[in-house]
Amino acid sequence: MVRRIDVTRADGVRLAAWEFADPPKGGTDTEDAPGVLLLHGLMGRASHWAPTARWLSERRRAIGLDQRGHGRSEKPADGPYTREAYVADAEAAVEQLGLAPVTLIGHSMGALTAWQLAARRPDLVQALVICDMRASALGAASQREWDDWFRAWPVPFATLADVRKWFGEDDPWVERPSPARGEFFAEVMAERADGWRPVFSRRQMLKSRETWVFDAHWDELAQVQCPALVVRGLDGELGRAEAQEMVRVLPRGRYAEVPDAGHLVHYDQPEGWRTAVEPFLDGVLTP
Template sequence: MEIEGAYGTRLHVTEFGGTGPGILLLHGLTDHAGTWASTASWLTAYGRVVAYDARGHGTSERPDGPYTRDAYVGDAAAVIERLGLGPALVIGHSMGGLTAWQLAGRRPDLVRGIVVGDMSPVTPVDAVRGWRDWLASWPVPFASLDEVRAHFGADRPALGEVFAEVMRHDPDGWRPRAHTEHVLATVEHWAARDHRPELALVTCPALVVAGGRSDNPVPGQREAADLLPYATFALLPESGHVLHREDPAGWRAAVEPFAAVLCGRDGGRARLTSGGGSA
């Protein structure tokens, strides 16, 4: 399915199934909607689960721009409104987590709760340079998907699969679907910023989940949970950055009870924390 997002950008939407409250899944930078398949397999018990390829990603349109925060937040709002998902539980990983809390702060009418997966509220001043250098180090084109898996998943096989899923086959080999200039334009609009003041604008329940082996500092993510007015914090100590793929069992254990309460399908067995805090 395709819908029109912000600024007329065509977005590819994946319906995972389920009925009831809307649940919107937002992937991270360079990723795609399909990364949520395993999460969606159990989330459909709690509502209608939808994901989409962000602008410039997957099979969505790759416009020259904009790749601003307004564009990404506008796309999420458009999906919720056009598909009648609101108020939705919005679950975001990395860049998707940033979009989730910004959407909740700007459009509280569209959001019933958020899950922020491994995203720091204070972003590095050298993020653009870091991403540019890292992308330049990729030995593209890859000769095969096995080479992709070996390059990205030598120590963490789950990451090899994640990156294999976002490659396209060109005549000379395999290349990432997301264009480098679009990735860097995206990072430019969140790098070297202190997003902590945005967290106080979120009035819905929130869950912050961090990876103990992620490059994103855990203390900063704990602070995010403390700054969100109605939030809890969960740590997956053995996971890296891509929580839902590196530690799917831990991710489910953290997120499923929150989703059950938010979507009214916990049988009254649990209650959300009122006020910032940790768990």
Template structure:
């Protein structure tokens, strides 16, 4: 694995005619495809990869329209899943462990349902089977008023947090300095379209695979209700639920060690 001052070096794959950015966190172990959620970056899974090495090799994908990955403007669920399937085939691996956070978790379990030959096990962090009201009170984060450019990174943080975000650190992982100031890698309109395309009932996909699955839920999550996660675990055979105390929607950041321990325990039992 090569690294830069900002973390693991990005690589690029030409998938379905578009360039997708990813980080291969190295090793010769069992491959784990890690898929980011909305507004995320591939490097977010670097701490998990370090905790799982050398038995497991984490390859983290930046989904279309995120980070340095291209898009053709199609943010449908079908498009995301097609990208993930083509990416796994591009890598030339056998069936992978598909792990995803939030929207990436939905991509992971839809990949398992629609391409069962590519997935040997599932790990879903905070990705629900419903993503709609009233089950989810706010399925879309309105970023239309967020700044496009600011003079400093600190000012970008201040303006985002002024829109009701308590801590903008997660979103600022996508912040870069452009020639005309600081801004995000993602396009605001693209993120609105992508979030709106995720609104729906995805129970058929969640129940559409039979491989072993781990559900990880932040016990203090304000995004995903505990009642839904428990229903997901009860209704799908071969599924284990782990609720992480003191964690919110970004459990992998709130308790990196506890998150990694839960993932490793599940993987070691496969």
């Protein structure tokens, strides 16, 4: 069972949170179970975490957040889409939903939000999972490539099958398109009068990305006090050397990798992802 819970920020932005509310095993009430907040990456949505949330909810209270500009959350035309706004959104979700001390699990941009919140509010966070997110700066060339990529999208798509085919087979901007990637993007499309279009604004996605892509984030990583697991797909965007340096910088860092997985680790290889993450959670949390 999944139910929506709205979170309202002080600036009036309403965020959609989704509770995967199957009762935890052992007779524990859902609201008394350890809290987990799942944070998707750029262009994602909370529903991308559904397979993860299903096994998490066996013993924990699993909440997925549609971050501002994404999914069913509000998409204010003028933002802000800053790092501060995203971190404050996650903080509000933890506090309003009574999740503290929370485990934060983030993918890509959501992982950066997670470790920035853990660094700034150690009182709220008891464990952290960082999935395929780099701590180093990516630079202006990377941002230009994303701008070009967004412009290349053949929107509107006539059907969802066309969405799956383009992102999963034909996208010339990626080296290894995959069926999982096609499904990932099909989940963030909505039918309009002229065809299928993304549920987010590509302009807003670029604005969100430009607030972190030019900077390195090692200092905040070093401030994370809780146990933290860095997970990379072997074919993802986070290289092994950088991932291991992130583990070294984290005061209580650990490392895991998932074979045959690209950037969308939890979506590409859900069983491999669970195998990597579940022992860490079992080791640091008391169900």
